[in-house]
Amino acid sequence: MELVPAFLGIPGGPELLVILLLAVLLFGADKLPGLARSSGQAMGEFKKGRQQIEEEIRDAAAESRADRADDEQAEAA
Numbered sequence: 001m002e003l004v005p006a007f008l009g010i011p012g013g014p015e016l017l018v019i020l021l022l023a024v025l026l027f028g029a030d031k032l033p034g035l036a037r038s039s040g041q042a043m044g045e046f047k048k049g050r051q052q053i054e055e056e057i058r059d060a061a062a063e064s065r066a067d068r069a070d071d072e073q074a075e076a077a
Contacts, residue, residue: 027035
């Protein structure tokens with residue numbers, strides 16, 4: 001019995017050509033640049049949102065460490 005992997009990996013050259021051909025057939029060549037532009041903008045917004053969340057987490061962690069250090073100093077005094 002032969003096992004078939006559930007995930008085949010990242011598509012290579014021929015697979016990407018088939019995907020591009022399907023995209024052209026589905027959306028038309030004139031709409032593809034607009035779709036690519038809006039996808040790029042969406043990815044940029046996602047990246048900006050992720051960076052903001054990471055910054056908030058870092059700030060909260062730093063604040064928590066500072067609070068903990070203050071509490072330890074108060075207990076020592």
